[in-house]
Amino acid sequence: MDATANSGTTGVRVEIEDVQSGAVRPRPVPYVGKYLFLRVDDRHAGRALLRQLIPVTASGLPGVDLDQDAWVAVAFTYQGLAALGVPRESLDSFPQAFREGMAARADRIGDVGDSAPEHWETPFGTGDVHVALSVLASDEAQLDKEVQRARAAYQGSSGVRVIWEQDVRQLPTGRTTLGFRDGISHPNIEGVELPGTNPREAPIKAGEFILGYPDETGHVPAMPTPDVLGRNGTYVAVRKIHTNVAAWRQYLRANTSSAEEEALLAAKMVGRWPSGAPLALAPERDDPELGADRRRNNDFLYRENDDRGFRCPAGAHIRRINPRDATIIGDARMHRLIRRGTTYGPPLPDGVLEDDGAERGLIGAFLGAHLERQFEFIKSEWVNDGNFIGSPGEKDPVAGHHGGTGTVTIPEKPIRRRLRNLPSFVVTRGGEYCFLPGLRALRWLAELED
Template identity: 45%
Template structure:
């Protein structure tokens, strides 16, 4: 069963309480598998021209009301704070946005631990401070569908004035949806209360809609603060976009150096990620990969860590367990449900191969756009970066960092509980280098029309 068919089968429209016809489809609709697409970054030089383009593009953005339709392609749009300023959104509205969003990702480098080789001075030009005003994303099922959707978007851009295309990046993956390290990606997605789609068997309970959609009640029982006026804030969300250059060859070299044979390499890599390359989770397949399990959306998330308190199956330090501890015991108490995110990551570059080495990394650009959506996006990513990714105190591992996305300014280590003595593997380097990003606001369809129409003028 395809991912879309699975959602359609689980959708109960009588349980829908969200204003699906006002929410951008990209927030609730998962990407297709296989998928191709384009990320385009725009800079607004003229407010009137930018608003005109926004109004015309808005007509091509589908709502979540049709998120189970058999679409060949769809588009989503998000704006940076500098973009909203360039569009001349009123000062009172601008001031109502969260401070991290106002400052932008580059100015939050200290809070994000984006230093050293991940510092903003090393980022792509499109993500230099104040450059990316509008992020436009198109997902499509195949190249033909992408060509049609892209031509439509470029026609609107060419008709506009005062808007410059400052960056364009193609992405895509085959039906296996593997990331640059060869692992099935974006498996774990939260069920959202009020969306009408029930959790999968064994999946965690639905998360309050206000954790993702502004204006709805959150896990605290009240809405998260949102921008003013209601026409601007309600039914929107916030987006974190981070472009990583993946050093797949260096990762291969590391596992080869610390494991015996192909089976040993696969096990070590799985321990570092928390899943096998098929997507099968270690708590359900601790000893060997299970491709059928990895490909089954009804089973590949049906687990928690209650039966693995010591981390013998899935280490506490594994990437997956760090970023979604589920019911793990945490030394630093945290409400995990307010840090849940909707993942919309996209992979680019050649597929992973077992024979890649570090010498191949400079010759072939591959990587991932780590993109997620949350009403608390900026608090969440800064918490992730400070606590769950670049420290280990919350799992009693001191300064040990995430083995996959952590910044390792000096060689790091990875701890695997074993009986009778745990194993620590040294020599981890930065396998994913940050090459840019931005904090974005994904408005509702009403808000896009409100901004485009300059209703405040």
């Protein structure tokens, strides 16, 4: 590793100047953004697009003020790389999950029923998505500036066209459409000079998130060839998720007898209170001051005082997605993800229990160097199964596919509580597996020759 320095216990230095900013930096708070999908009909036009986008694409870490930032990120599907004319030997070097795409692996990750690919929004899963652009900023002025710079790269080209756009923004409440603060947790990545949000989390090997570095197994994983294409890249699972807010509220109301019980049940299912305060630190009532404190709202583990889940149930959403040090079957560090969620659509007004028909939910970007043992494992084994916590018949109460037959167990003394007949509170509207290359790789792609 000629550009990294081995520093013993501190591991390697990630070539952060070659890593797209969209790979490792948290999104700003507050945020506004836009996602765009493009189709490449002419490989020469696609390469010309990249030459225009490279100066726009940000690299490295954010500035000192995380809330005053904006960036453009560029990623490609397998079909997109083929449309650019990437050589066959390089295309074949990508992992099978990426080559097949998310739609082909829907059963594996729980996209069934209403979430199955045949119900997805066009153009998800059609093979027409080639390039995915994401633009995130802390205010509208910065967003407009970056979007216009990105648009200038493809406007006027007959060989590249936009086939899908989605605006995202933080709601005025600062919470998701389900009413909970989001974007709190970010991993501590070894070799990246950006601290994680949990001071108790030991640094995770860079190779879990960025290609070209040792991962938690101690080895440098296989990556796409040639080296310039794979190194400093990562994979992104992009998901559009509709939230059934009315169904969520109806279920909480039907299974409680007061507003206080309703709030507690919701927190038990999520693992945090609406403010972001974790049940592990605030088990009895919401603590908005704790929830707003970036130094404290993610500063906890489970094994020391809540391994049995009396504060935060083992099946709660945040504990399934990141079990931390809890006693589980397997090693949680092997399945850590960078998760970046952004909200789309209007909120359902407070107190409304009936669905108004509006589209609302989450655009999720889940980043890691191993699609199968990170994103797919979490979806199949932790979200839609409970074997790892000793509850094989239960799914994630928030993100699992329940179809009206789900159950969730909440540990209580002297007798645990078991809720039944959970509906599905989220529905997949579409998804794509993308590859987010390093900047040198973008230049390599832009200069491909026939």
